[in-house]
Amino acid sequence: xxxxxxxxxxxxxxxxxxxxxxxxxxxxxxITYAILAVLGLIxxxxxxxxxxxxxxxxxxxxxxxxxxxxxxxxxxxxVLAAVLLALAAFAFRQAARRARTxxxxxxxxxxxxxxxxxxxAGADRGAVxxxxxxxxxxxALSVPLIFGAMCGLVGERSGVINIAIExxxxxxxxxxxxxxxxxxxxxxxxxxxPLAGAMVGAVLVFFSVRYQVxxxxxxxxxxxxxxxxxxxxxxxxxxxxxGLWNTRQQLPELPIPLLSQIPVLGPVLFDQTILVYLMYVLxxxxxxxxxxxxxxxxxxxxxxxPKAADTVGIKVNRMRVYNVILAGGxxxxxxxxxxxxxxxxxxxxxxxxxxxxxxxAMILGRWNPIGAVLAALLFGFSTSLGNVLAAIGTPxxxxxxxxxxxxxxxxxxxxxxxxxxxxxANGTPYVK
Amino acid sequence: xxxxxxxxxxRFGSFTANDRISLxxxxxxxHALLGENGAGKSTLMNTIYGLYAPDEGEIRLDxxxxxxxxxxxAVAAGIGMVHQHFMLIPVFTVTESxxxxxxxxxxxxxxxxxxxxxxxxxxxxRFGFDVDPDARIEDLPVGAQQRxxxxxxxxxxxxxxxxxxxxxxxxxxxxxELITIMGQLRDSGTSIVFITHKLREVRAVADRITVIRRGAxxxxxxxxxxxxxxxxxxxxxxxxxxxxxxxxxxxxxSFSVQGLTVLSPxxxxxxxxxxxxxxxxxxxxxxxxxxxxQSELAQAILGIREPVAGRILLDDQDLAPxxxxxxxxxxxxxxPEDRSTDGVIGAFTVTENYVLDMYDTAPYAGGPxxxxxxxxxxRKAAQTQAERFDVRMGSVxxxxxxxxxxxxxxxxxxxxxxxxxxxxxxxxxxxGLDVGSIEFVxxxxxxxxxxxxxxxxxxxxxxxxxxxxDRIAVMYRGxxxxxxxxxxxxxxxxxMMAGVPLEEAKQQAATHHTxxxxxxxxxxxxxxx
Numbered sequence: 034x035x036x037x038x039x040x041x042x043x044x045x046x047x048x049x050x051x052x053x054x055x056x057x058x059x060x061x062x063x064i065t066y067a068i069l070a071v072l073g074l075i076x077x078x079x080x081x082x083x084x085x086x087x088x089x090x091x092x093x094x095x096x097x098x099x100x101x102x103x104x105x106x107x108x109x110x111x112v113l114a115a116v117l118l119a120l121a122a123f124a125f126r127q128a129a130r131r132a133r134t135x136x137x138x139x140x141x142x143x144x145x146x147x148x149x150x151x152x153x154a155g156a157d158r159g160a161v162x163x164x165x166x167x168x169x170x171x172x173a174l175s176v177p178l179i180f181g182a183m184c185g186l187v188g189e190r191s192g193v194i195n196i197a198i199e200x201x202x203x204x205x206x207x208x209x210x211x212x213x214x215x216x217x218x219x220x221x222x223x224x225x226x227p228l229a230g231a232m233v234g235a236v237l238v239f240f241s242v243r244y245q246v247x248x249x250x251x252x253x254x255x256x257x258x259x260x261x262x263x264x265x266x267x268x269x270x271x272x273x274x275x276g277l278w279n280t281r282q283q284l285p286e287l288p289i290p291l292l293s294q295i296p297v298l299g300p301v302l303f304d305q306t307i308l309v310y311l312m313y314v315l316x317x318x319x320x321x322x323x324x325x326x327x328x329x330x331x332x333x334x335x336x337x338x339p340k341a342a343d344t345v346g347i348k349v350n351r352m353r354v355y356n357v358i359l360a361g362g363x364x365x366x367x368x369x370x371x372x373x374x375x376x377x378x379x380x381x382x383x384x385x386x387x388x389x390x391x392x393x394a395m396i397l398g399r400w401n402p403i404g405a406v407l408a409a410l411l412f413g414f415s416t417s418l419g420n421v422l423a424a425i426g427t428p429x430x431x432x433x434x435x436x437x438x439x440x441x442x443x444x445x446x447x448x449x450x451x452x453x454x455x456x457x458a459n460g461t462p463y464v465k
Numbered sequence: 466x467x468x469x470x471x472x473x474x475x476r477f478g479s480f481t482a483n484d485r486i487s488l489x490x491x492x493x494x495x496h497a498l499l500g501e502n503g504a505g506k507s508t509l510m511n512t513i514y515g516l517y518a519p520d521e522g523e524i525r526l527d528x529x530x531x532x533x534x535x536x537x538x539a540v541a542a543g544i545g546m547v548h549q550h551f552m553l554i555p556v557f558t559v560t561e562s563x564x565x566x567x568x569x570x571x572x573x574x575x576x577x578x579x580x581x582x583x584x585x586x587x588x589x590x591r592f593g594f595d596v597d598p599d600a601r602i603e604d605l606p607v608g609a610q611q612r613x614x615x616x617x618x619x620x621x622x623x624x625x626x627x628x629x630x631x632x633x634x635x636x637x638x639x640x641x642e643l644i645t646i647m648g649q650l651r652d653s654g655t656s657i658v659f660i661t662h663k664l665r666e667v668r669a670v671a672d673r674i675t676v677i678r679r680g681a682x683x684x685x686x687x688x689x690x691x692x693x694x695x696x697x698x699x700x701x702x703x704x705x706x707x708x709x710x711x712x713x714x715x716x717x718x719s720f721s722v723q724g725l726t727v728l729s730p731x732x733x734x735x736x737x738x739x740x741x742x743x744x745x746x747x748x749x750x751x752x753x754x755x756x757x758x759q760s761e762l763a764q765a766i767l768g769i770r771e772p773v774a775g776r777i778l779l780d781d782q783d784l785a786p787x788x789x790x791x792x793x794x795x796x797x798x799x800x801p802e803d804r805s806t807d808g809v810i811g812a813f814t815v816t817e818n819y820v821l822d823m824y825d826t827a828p829y830a831g832g833p834x835x836x837x838x839x840x841x842x843x844r845k846a847a848q849t850q851a852e853r854f855d856v857r858m859g860s861v862x863x864x865x866x867x868x869x870x871x872x873x874x875x876x877x878x879x880x881x882x883x884x885x886x887x888x889x890x891x892x893x894x895x896x897g898l899d900v901g902s903i904e905f906v907x908x909x910x911x912x913x914x915x916x917x918x919x920x921x922x923x924x925x926x927x928x929x930x931x932x933x934x935d936r937i938a939v940m941y942r943g944x945x946x947x948x949x950x951x952x953x954x955x956x957x958x959x960x961m962m963a964g965v966p967l968e969e970a971k972q973q974a975a976t977h978h979t980x981x982x983x984x985x986x987x988x989x990x991x992x993x994x
Contacts, residue, residue, distance in 0.1 A: 326575050327568040334554055334565050341552035344516070345566030345617075346537025454731070457555070465516070 062139075063128045066121035069146050073117040076153035077110035084156035092165045092300045099296055106156035113149040117142065147418070153428075160425040167421045168301045168414075172309070175406075175413030176374065177202055177384065179312055180367020181391025182398065182405035183319055184230070187360035190323065190400060191353050192336040194460040196252035197237050199388025200259035201361050204229035205368020207263045210379035211271075213282035213372070222282060222373040223308065223366070230365020231358050233259060238357035242350050245462035256388075264381045271379065283376030284308055308366070308374050315363065320402040332356055336456035339463040349463045364388075393442040399453055412438040466527055466543055466624035466656055467492050468513070473522035475505075475512055482508040484681040485522065490625065495647055495657045497671035499664070499699055501899045503870065505680040506660045507549065510627050513658075514546045515539035526625075537566075545623025547614040549630040555603035559596055560585050563617050588616045592649055606963075607754055608639040615646065626650060627658045632666055634755055637927065637959030641979040644670050662699070663928070664692045669984040692988065700900045708907040713914065713935040716745030720888050720919045725775030727761045727943075735761045736772070737943035743888075743919040748910065749948075750934035751923045753962050758943035759923040760802055763892040766921070767799045768792050779888055793822055796887030798913075800877055800894045802923070804870060808877045811866035815858055816840075818865045819847040819880050850879040855905065871902025878909050889913050892923040907933055927955060927962075956982050 084106035091099040120142050127134050155162045181198045188195040208229035213222030233255055240246040271279040284306035293303040323329040331352060334342040339349040371383050390412050397411075398404030415437040423431030468490040475483040482505045490496040500506045511517050513524060515533030523530045526542055533539045539546075553562050564581040571577050585598040594612045602610060611631060618626055628647075632640045647657055647670060661667060667674055668688045676684045676698045684698045696704050720743040727736035736758045743749045751759050764770040766777055768789040777784040784792050793799070801807035809818045820829050820843045827835070829843050847861045854875045858868050865873055874894065881889070891910065895903040910933060914920050924930045930937050931951060938948045939961040947967040949958070956979055960970035 321575070325578070326573070327570050328574055330561060330565055330568060330576065334557070337554045337556060338552070341554055342565070344514075344536045344546070344548065344552045346535060346540060347566055 058128055058131060060128060063121065063124040066117075066124045066142060069142070070114070070117040070121040073110075073114040073146060073149045076149050077107070077114040080106040080110040080153055081157050082107055086152045086155040086158075087161040088151075088155075089161045089163045090165060090297055092296075097296065101161060104152060106152055109152050110149060113145055113152065117145055117149065120145075154422055155425065155427075158425055158427075162425065163421065165297055165300055167417050168297070170417035170420060171410065171414040172301055172305075173370075173375075173413070174416045175409045176309060176312060176370045177367045177387045178391045178394050178409035178412055179316065179406055180370070181364050181388050182395040182409050183315060183402065184234075184360040184364035184367070185392050185395040186323075186400055186402060186405055187319070187332070187363065188234075188357045189395070189459050190336045190456055191332045191356040192339060192456060192458045192461065192463070193238060193241055193353050193357050194248040194252065195234075195237060195357065195360065196249060196389075196392060197233055197255035197259075198364050198391050199384055199386065200252075200256045201230035201233045201364035202368035202371070202388050202391075203263055203382070203384040204233050204259050205365030206371035206383055207266070207368075207379050208365070209369030210282075210372035210377075211278055214278055214280045214378075217280070217282065219282040219284045219373045220307075222369055223284065226369035227362035227365040230361040230363065230368060232361070233365075234358045234361020237361070238354050241462065242353055245464065248460050260382055263379070267379060267381050275378070279378045281376055281378050282373050284373050306374060308370055311366070316402050316406055323402065333456070335463075336458055339458050339461075343463075343465070353463075364391075390438055390442060396453060396455075397441075400455065412441065415441065467525075468544075468625045468656060468658070469525040469528070470509075470513070471523050471525065473509065473512060473519045473524065475508055475517055476520050482680050483512065483519075484679075486677065486680075486682055487522075488675055488682065490656045490658055492624075492656050493651050493654050494672045495651050495659055495670055497667045497674045498658060498660045498677065499662065499667050499674055499695065500677040501662050501699055502897050503899055504662075504677050504699075506677060507629055508680075509677075510546065510629055510658070510660060513539070514544060514627065540566075540621050540623075543622060543624035544627065545618025545621060545625070546627040547611065547618060547629065547631055549633060551607075551610050551614055553602045553610055553613060555601070557602055558598070559600050559602065559605075559613050559616075560598040562602055562613055563598075563620050567621060584620055585616060588619050592646055607634040607756065608636070608642070611635070611639075611643070612646075623655065625656045625658065627660070629660045630662070631659070632661065632663060634925070636754060636962040637955050637979050637981060638963060639959075640666065640981060644980055664695050664699075665981055665985065665988075667695065668692065668988070669981050696900075704900055704904075707932050708904060708911065710911045711915070713747050715747040715935070716917060718742045719745045719780050720921070721778045722762075722766070723776045723778065725762070725765060725772050725777065727758070727765050727770055727772045729761070735943050736765060739775070739940075739943075739945055741921075741938060741945065741948075743921055745919055746914055746917045747935045748914050748920040748922060748933055749936050749938060750930040751921065751938050751940055752927065752930040752934075752958065753925065753940035755925045757940045759925075759940050760892055761943075762940070763799075763802070763890055763921070763923050766890050767797065767801075790822075793884075796885060798881035798884065798886040798889045798918075800874075800881055800891035802892035802894075802896060804873055804877065804897075805866075809865045809873055812864055815851065815856070815861040815863060815865050815868070815876055816844050816847040818876055819843070819850060819861075819883075821880060823880075823884070846883075850883055851876070854879040854909075869899075871898045871905070874898060874902060874906060878906065882909065882913060886913065886918045889918050889920045890923075891921075893925060894922065895924075895926075895929060903929075927958060930958075931955070954982070955979075955985075 086104045086106045086109070088102045090102060120138065124134070124138065151162055181202055184201060185195050185198050205226040209222035209226035212225035213219045237251055237255055240251045241248040286304055286306055288304040293299045323332065331342065331347050334347065335349050335352045343349050368384065371377065372379050391409065394408035394412060395405045397408035398406070416435065419431055419434035419437060422434055470486055470488040472485045472487055473483055474481065474485055486509060498506050508517065512519050515536045515538050525531065531542055560578065560582045563585050564576065569577040569580040582598045585596070589596045594616065596609055596612050596616065602613065631643060635643060651657060659670060671688050674686050674688065675682060676686065676695070678699060678701055722739055722741040725736055725739045726734065729735045739762060741749065751762065753759055761770055765772045768787065772785065779795060782795065784795065787795065805811060823829055824838060825835050829839055831837050831839050844861055851858065851861060856872050856875045858872060865876060895906050898906065910920060910922065922933060934951045936948055937951060937953065937958065939946045939958060941962060941964040946961045946964060949967060954974060956974035957970045959979070960973055961967060965973065
């Protein structure tokens with residue numbers, strides 16, 4: 034058995050044999066940076082002379098008090114604009130040399146641009162920009178998006194497109210409110226909400242796997258169905274006896290000792306309800322299990338090349354059924370945020386399109402849990418920014434800012450963020 | 466392990482794919498299953514592998530009857546299969562691919578990657594495979610992907626290994642390596658079923674040969690039979706494996722491609738700065754292992770894929786800015802590689818498919834602005850052409866999907882050649898066809914050449930390239946490795962298909978013959994005796 038096969042040298046050859054430099058340079062990103070940097074310059078130019086911008090970083094119960102930060106608007110604006118321009122120039126240089134830059138560039142650029150904008154928007158307003166409130170709001174608004182994106186991700190990684198996330202969130206919100214109200218205990222709502230989402234998932238997967246109905250169509254129909262159903266129950270049973278069916282219940286906030294007292298980060302991340310802590314755990318667990326566990330490997334195999342999975346004895350359709358129902362449970366849980374997570378009673382269509390933004394977050398995050406979380410946070414932050422600015426009053430109409438997440442969604446889905454590669458068998462029923 | 470089939474029958478509707486097939490594969494034997502495309506070889510193997518349930522008959526392993534509910538059962542019973550189209554997930558690593566379905570795990574289902582990796586290294590080392598366990602499948606050349614498939618089967622202790630057309634995607638040198646591997650496996654007691662339609666390989670590799678035709682066993686023989694005997698058995702009549710043709714009378718250069726570069730949707734360079742010249746009355750075959758940019762090159766010539774650089778010149782007219790329709794009007798005839806998805810529309814009738822790119826021009830259309838279709842004219846033309854191209858069908862009004870692959874391809878050829886051509890391009894025009902249809906396609910292409918049309922044929926089969934070409938351009942990773950005359954030896958071509966430049970390939974081939982070329986020489990000597 035010592036005999037070995039002579040291998041030709043093909044296998045050893047790798048990226049060295051790369052193209053002769055014919056790939057066209059992509060100017061998309063540098064141009065975007067340049068436009069934003071010029072916008073930063075305009076902010077700097079229009080800052081009032083001698084104006085001041087105030088930021089509040091502190092909240093009650095911190096280890097130490099951070100005083101209100103006061104920045105001279107115009108010099109601060111100029112400094113930020115200069116840095117933005119420098120970064121844009123750097124992006125151009127990198128593009129011209131076909132070099133790749135890491136994730137740090139868009140992140141740094143984004144943070145600085147937002148700062149430049151805030152300095153300009155808050156200059157001489159007499160109001161203080163509450164940074165902590167803004168970030169807390171961002172996380173809160175992201176919670177249903179993150180749950181929704183995780184739901185979409187588990188389904189699509191196993192090959193089933195789920196655009197019924199909206200329906201699952203709404204169903205979760207509904208059942209959470211009703212269960213919490215009936216038992217007068219918010220935790221019972223938390224317990225029941227996954228069932229609602231899972232049921233929607235079960236219907237989706239029943240039609241798309243058993244009868245191979247187009248998954249997009251089933252998803253659309255489910256969205257309409259759940260909006261109609263919850264709306265109907267809301268205006269009948271829930272409105273007739275709101276004291277029984279639809280009282281407000283709120284999950285209590287459970288500050289984590291010590292961690293929650295860290296300035297800025299503490300109140301944002303560690304003074305939350307159990308739902309948010311569950312979300313942290315879920316994202317961490319999914320990230321590990323999707324890429325390092327038997328379940329994850331099989332899930333990805335089923336979503337990429339179901340026939341290959343079948344030839345090694347994996348039950349493709351059974352796997353899809355389980356995963357989509359599980360994913361529905363995740364979205365249902367996320368939906369409970371709208372009601373018991375915020376201490377609200379159920380209201381018609383209260384998920385307000387979050388399911389679709391979650392879908393966009395999943396795509397923007399390239400079907401990767403961490404990426405999807407970052408994208409969801411981006412959407413949450415832009416909404417939160419709009420809210421805060423509406424409160425303090427700005428030169429830009431706040432309605433325009435509220436469009437921001439949807440504009441980002443369009444760019445994300447249109448593939449502006451680079452070539453995206455969905456699971457190969459996504460949306461394709463598996464028939465032997 | 467001994468594998469025995471007794472009267473295995475498999476029907477799809479009214480079509481009998483396998484008709485009472487009986488076959489015995491002894492332990493430690495390489496048993497070749499020879500038959501042309503569509504003879505039912507793959508169906509039979511999928512039945513053994515548990516993907517289909519047989520309608521009649523039984524499968525026995527070591528004289529015990531077995532029945533499988535799915536591939537999982539077959540694998541558990543010791544059957545391994547390397548599919549013609551690899552069952553590998555492009556974005557997985559080698560280790561993940563091998564582990565899939567049989568993952569070593571630690572607590573909570575977390576995979577033990579270290580153990581999985583060691584398993585790959587152990588098997589790969591045992592046979593000298595040289596496969597990197599951390600490489601991504603899509604980055605590996607097909608030869609290496611095939612070795613991953615073999616590792617996959619061996620890691621599950623396969624005692625019977627089925628190889629379905631394993632050489633279709635390999636260069637002659639890689640085929641050589643595969644033959645060595647098969648020998649090693651046989652010597653270690655594995656039974657091997659080797660499915661192929663290539664006569665040369667059968668004779669070089671097999672211990673025993675079973676020939677099947679139209680779903681039934683038509684003979685069992687040994688590798689001592691000559692190629693002509695085997696071919697006769699396989700096809701059912703006497704066949705000439707090479708198409709007779711006059712030497713080319715090349716005219717001026719009329720078609721050329723200059724510096725053509727094409728990117729994939731993922732922005733990878735798939736056609737890399739390609740230059741080609743084709744003369745009138747000449748067939749240039751673009752040879753190479755599938756997936757080295759040939760398809761993209763052909764698509765760029767047709768215009769369904771936009772190049773990022775380069776020119777496509779037909780008689781000094783640059784085709785690059787033209788639309789597909791304008792190119793066809795300029796005299797381009799095109800046969801796409803995937804008949805069923807790109808060549809014909811399955812639900813359309815033979816007539817409709819026949820006029821697919823001419824329906825809006827006279828004589829098939831009339832009235833103001835050619836808005837009206839002249840259905841009787843179309844029907845009559847389709848009828849005439851179908852007779853000329855010997856299309857076997859019920860009627861021209863039948864959906865084309867009811868025709869066999871060979872007859873569908875004849876309709877495609879009839880359509881493309883019914884116009885006056887200034888350039889003919891075909892991408893793998895004989896893929897999946899039976900011997901009779903292959904002969905027909907080859908003859909048709911040669912006729913077109915003799916009319917003075919420059920022809921570009923993409924082929925991944927070296928036999929076809931040598932049979933059809935006047936010159937051969939070898940493509941590897943998007944580049945033209947070299948353009949050589951048709952007298953070049955298979956060994957040299959094979960090395961070029963792996964990216965070795967011509968001169969170097971000649972030197973290497975002179976010092977190291979492949980087993981197949983040696984077998985060829987012996988066969989020739991035998992026949993000359």
